[in-house]
Amino acid sequence: MTIETDVAIIGAGSAGLSTAKALREKGIAFQVVEGSHRIGGRAYSEEIAPGVWFDLGCSYLHLGDANPFKDIAASLDIPLCHERADMFSDENLNAWDNGRRLEGAALKAFLDYRDANEASIAASVARGEDRAIVDLIDMESEFAPSYINGLASLNTLDVDETSAKDYLDFGAGYEGRHLDIPVPDGYGNLVKAWGADVPVTLNAKVEEIDFTGPGVTIKTAKGDLKAKLAVITVSTGILAAGDIKFTPALPSEKLDAARGLPCGTENKICVHFDTDVFGADGTGYHRTWTDDDEPSGFEASVMGLNTAIVFTGGRHAIWLERQGQQAGHDYAVNQIANVFGNDIRNHITRSIVTAWTTEPWTRGSYSCALPGQAYQRETMKQSVEERLFFAGEATAIGVNSTCHGAYLSGLRVAEEIVAALAQK
Ligand SMILES: Cc1cc2nc3c(=O)[nH]c(=O)nc-3n(C[C@H](O)[C@H](O)[C@H](O)COP(=O)(O)OP(=O)(O)OC[C@H]3O[C@@H](n4cnc5c(N)ncnc54)[C@H](O)[C@@H]3O)c2cc1C
Structure with a gap:
C-alpha cells in the first residue's frame, strides 16, 4: 500500500518526534516511520527493580536551565532531581x-x-x-x-x-x-510520555529513499510512502554504514560528514x-x-x-x-x-x-567529530536538493550528542521545511 503525505519523517527519536510536533503546529501533513518496535530511540528507560528506572541512553538534562526538556517535564508533571544537578562539579x-x-x-x-x-x-x-x-x-x-x-x-x-x-x-x-539534571523516573520515560501523542508507524524499517523524481519515495518494510520532502533523523552510524539505500546516491560530502562524525561508544x-x-x-x-x-x-x-x-x-x-x-x-x-x-x-x-556498538538501530552511542572534522556538523545539517532534510543529535551544533540537541534540531528542520514548501 502506498501512503501519500507532505513530509516523511524517518525515525521516532527525540529529533523525529519534535519535527512531527512542530509540523503539526504549522498545519503541515506528515507521517513518521520508525524501524524499531518503540518510540524514543536513544532515549530509553528500563525498570531494573520495582519503581527503579535505569536509562540505557540519555539520563541527564545537560546544560541545566537551558534545556527545553525542563519545561516539558514540568508540563507533564514529571519530577526532575534539581538538587543533584551539580553532581559532576x-x-x-x-x-x-x-x-x-x-x-x-x-x-x-x-x-x-x-x-x-x-x-x-x-x-x-x-x-x-x-x-x-x-x-x-x-x-x-x-x-x-x-x-x-x-x-x-x-x-x-x-x-x-x-x-x-x-x-x-x-x-x-x-x-x-556544567549542570546535569537527573530524571528520577527516567529520561527515556519522559521522552516517551512527551512523544505519546505523535502518530508513528512502528516496525517500518526504511530500506530505500528514492529521490529521483519530483518528491521522495520511502520504501519501508510496511510499504511505500510518497512525500514531497523527507526528514532523516537516523544516527551517523546508520548513515555511514549504508543501512539505508539512497537513489541516487547521497552526495559524497554528506557521506564524508557522516564518516567524520562517527557514532562512537x-x-x-x-x-x-x-x-x-x-x-x-x-x-x-x-x-x-x-x-x-x-x-x-x-x-x-x-x-x-x-x-x-x-x-x-x-x-x-x-x-x-x-x-x-x-x-x-x-x-x-x-x-x-x-x-x-x-x-x-x-x-x-x-x-x-548496555551494548550500543552492536545496537542495530544506531550502530553506536552518539556522534563525535574526528580530528579536523568538527566543521562536518555544519555539512551534516544541510539539506540535499531541498528535498532531503537532516535532523538528529549529530546536526545540533554546540548541543550535539544530546537528547535536547536532537529536539532542537527537529525545530530547526521544521522551519526549513516551511520555507521549502512555500517554494513548491
Ligand atoms: C549511553 C548513552 C548515554 C547518553 N547520555 C545522554 C545524557 O545523559 N543526556 C543527553 O542529553 N543525551 C545523552 N545521550 C544522547 C542522546 O540519547 C541522543 O543524542 C538522542 O537521544 C538522539 O536522538 P535522535 O533523535 O537524534 O536519534 P535517535 O534517538 O537514534 O532516533 C533515531 C531513530 O531512527 C530509527 N531508525 C534507525 N534506522 C532506521 C531505519 N532504517 N528505518 C526507520 N527508522 C530507523 C531508530 O530506531 C531511532 O528510533 C546518551 C546516549 C547514549 C547512547
Whole structure:
C-alpha cells in the first residue's frame, strides 16, 4: 500500500518526534516511520527493580536551565532531581586511587592536571586548530589513565580519535554548562510520555529513499510512502554504514560528514543492590583507578535508589561489549567494590549492561567529530536538493550528542521545511 503525505519523517527519536510536533503546529501533513518496535530511540528507560528506572541512553538534562526538556517535564508533571544537578562539579567529586580517597594536595594535583589539559585544548582551538586531543594533553602523568578514560566515556571515542574543537564547542556560551539534571523516573520515560501523542508507524524499517523524481519515495518494510520532502533523523552510524539505500546516491560530502562524525561508544552498566551499600557520604560521582584494571567513573545512588551506574567509553567499551554481558557486569562490580568494599557483592540483585556498538538501530552511542572534522556538523545539517532534510543529535551544533540537541534540531528542520514548501 502506498501512503501519500507532505513530509516523511524517518525515525521516532527525540529529533523525529519534535519535527512531527512542530509540523503539526504549522498545519503541515506528515507521517513518521520508525524501524524499531518503540518510540524514543536513544532515549530509553528500563525498570531494573520495582519503581527503579535505569536509562540505557540519555539520563541527564545537560546544560541545566537551558534545556527545553525542563519545561516539558514540568508540563507533564514529571519530577526532575534539581538538587543533584551539580553532581559532576569539582566540589562534589570523589576520586579514589587504589581504594584510597584523594584528599587535600593529592586531589588538588588531580584537578590541576585536568585544568592544565583543558587549558592546552582551549589554547589550540583559539589558534584555529582542530587537532586530536591526545596531541594536547600530558600523557605521562600518573593521572592520565583516569583522565583519558573519562574523556572516552564522555566523547565516545578515545583521545587520539577525538577532535579538540568538537569537544570544546560543546555547550560553549551556555550558562549552566556544567549542570546535569537527573530524571528520577527516567529520561527515556519522559521522552516517551512527551512523544505519546505523535502518530508513528512502528516496525517500518526504511530500506530505500528514492529521490529521483519530483518528491521522495520511502520504501519501508510496511510499504511505500510518497512525500514531497523527507526528514532523516537516523544516527551517523546508520548513515555511514549504508543501512539505508539512497537513489541516487547521497552526495559524497554528506557521506564524508557522516564518516567524520562517527557514532562512537559509551556504554553503561547499572547494578542494583538490595540495600543502601553506599551510605550517606557515598552518593555522587566517583572516579576510581587501580594498578591492575582499566579505570572508571560511576554514579552511586544519586537519587537514593540503591543503584550504581558505571560508564565505559571508546575502545575499552567496545572490547568489553564484545566480551559479553557477564564481563561487563564483573568489570562494573569490581569498580564499585574498589571503592565500597567487597561486601557489596553480597547485595547485588540485578544488573543491566548496555551494548550500543552492536545496537542495530544506531550502530553506536552518539556522534563525535574526528580530528579536523568538527566543521562536518555544519555539512551534516544541510539539506540535499531541498528535498532531503537532516535532523538528529549529530546536526545540533554546540548541543550535539544530546537528547535536547536532537529536539532542537527537529525545530530547526521544521522551519526549513516551511520555507521549502512555500517554494513548491
Ligand atoms: C549511553 C548513552 C548515554 C547518553 N547520555 C545522554 C545524557 O545523559 N543526556 C543527553 O542529553 N543525551 C545523552 N545521550 C544522547 C542522546 O540519547 C541522543 O543524542 C538522542 O537521544 C538522539 O536522538 P535522535 O533523535 O537524534 O536519534 P535517535 O534517538 O537514534 O532516533 C533515531 C531513530 O531512527 C530509527 N531508525 C534507525 N534506522 C532506521 C531505519 N532504517 N528505518 C526507520 N527508522 C530507523 C531508530 O530506531 C531511532 O528510533 C546518551 C546516549 C547514549 C547512547
